[in-house]
Amino acid sequence: MLLRRLRRLVLAATILACPGLSGTVPGTVAPEPEETPPARHRGMPGLENVHDLGHGILCGGGPQGDAGFAALEAMGVRTLLSVDGMEPDLERARGHGMRYVHVPIGYDSVGTNALRRLAKAVSTLPGPFYIHCHHGRHRGPAAAAAVARSLHRWTAPQASAWLLLAGTDPRYGGLHRDATNAQPFPHDEIARIADPLPERTPVEPLVRVMVAVDQEFEALRSQRGNAFGPPTEAEAATATRLSELFREAARLDGSGTAGVELRHGLKEAAEEASRLAAQLLAARDPSVTENTFRRLTESCVRCHRRHRDLPAAP
Ligand code: HEC
Missing domain, CATH: 1.20.120 (Four Helix Bundle (Hemerythrin (Met), subunit A))
Structure with missing residues (x-):
């Protein structure tokens, strides 16, 4: 009995330290999104600019080598969402028990089509999710904010505050616009999104x-x-x-x-x-x-x- 309580306490402490994973354990109350500002994970080998946005969504730079994928695996990440033009390293991801969805975007916008795919992926595939671009500063954070707006009732000021924290350059007006303007997706609409979720998408x-x-x-x-x-x-x-x-x-x-x-x-x-x-x-x-x-x-x-x-x- 005591041991079980102790285990539960340890579990609760781990969850508190890692707010993005809080949705995965039954019986714990998920904190309100506005109460949990994105938290930075420092010193991750093979990863840069890693932040935990809550709701099982992490965001950062592209994983470098085995170390990067191992760090993601250790955080419990199950699905990687790349918005980068670079071809994702599917082999390494699979080797670490994760799968990719590749939704490349430009610096000019997140775009409705990309957002539909990302929202569908986050709603239908196993989390936690790691959304990444190249360095985790501009496109990845904008895409992650748009997803959080669409699916997790993030407000526009929350999205803006997050982009400021991530260091998203104000020069990318289209990214800022789409991150803050994204509208909530009704659940029945997500079920109707027919777009495929490819592991690799050909780029221009x-x-x-x-x-x-x-x-x-x-x-x-x-x-x-x-x-x-x-x-x-x-x-x-x-x-x-x-x-x-x-x-x-x-x-x-x-x-x-x-x-x-x-x-x-x-x-x-x-x-x-x-x-x-x-x-x-x-x-x-x-x-x-x-x-x-x-x-x-x-x-x-x-x-x-x-x-x-x-x-x-x-
Ligand atoms: C004369 C124009 C031009 C020059 C010079 C140029 N680029 Fe680009 N670059 C572009 C355009 C246009 C795009 C966007 C292509 C698109 O999205 O269709 C781009 C896209 C990129 C991207 C984004 C790829 C992705 O993941 O979508 C990177 C990274 C990049 N350039 C790096 C560089 C670097 C580094 C240099 C200099 C050493 C450079 N570029 C010089 C025109 C240029």
Whole structure:
């Protein structure tokens, strides 16, 4: 008897420490959503920016390697919802007893179609759920807020407060708009959502190339550290791969003025990356190389502001 009480106490303490899991144990009273602001989980190996939103919903960056998936498994997560353009690592997820639903979104909106799928997944598949984008700062938090608004009566101020906590950049007006404007889904409507919940969803060719660009750019940034030191062939090779990816992107179809402008920007970025590769190989004055690197970084931001981040029509 005493032992059972003790066990129950331990269980209750674990649940309190992990509010997202509170819905899974019968007999415990789930706290009201507005009483439990999202809680940050620090020091998770292979995961960044992990937050527990309550209602069995966690949100954060994409799991890195086995460590990331193991950390999610240890938290009891059963279903992963990726809104990132990167192909999810289905093998690793399965290896850790979890399944994926892949609903890629852009930086311009969450969108009604994506929200329907996410809401259906959270209503019909086993939780707890881990909603992730790449770094867990912009698209994932916006999607998670929209789900919490749709299914768990989160208010618009709750959604805004959460985006502020997650560090979602105000620049992504479409993400903020869709996170705060999402309307509650009536239960009978969810049952009628016929959209499939694929483990992997093909993305537009430009998104596929950009995912690769991002990986190479992250590699280059970590090779560089705080500043380029004595040049290495590895750095030059990464810059060359970046340049090739931009050239590949510039060959993709794209019509209208926006298409022409985009191609022009991609060609410029390709040239900047080639220049960087050449300077790295020639062991030029480090300040020249740093300048080229800065211009390349600026080219990502400049083009995204114009062609990626503006809110899409609701
Ligand atoms: C000339 C334009 C241009 C340049 C330069 C550019 N991008 Fe992009 N990028 C885009 C566009 C457009 C999209 C959105 C594609 C879509 O959603 O259809 C995008 C999307 C992305 C995405 C999102 C992929 C996803 O998961 O949906 C990442 C990450 C990215 N770019 C990284 C980079 C990085 C890093 C650089 C610089 C090293 C860069 N981009 C340079 C135009 C550009």
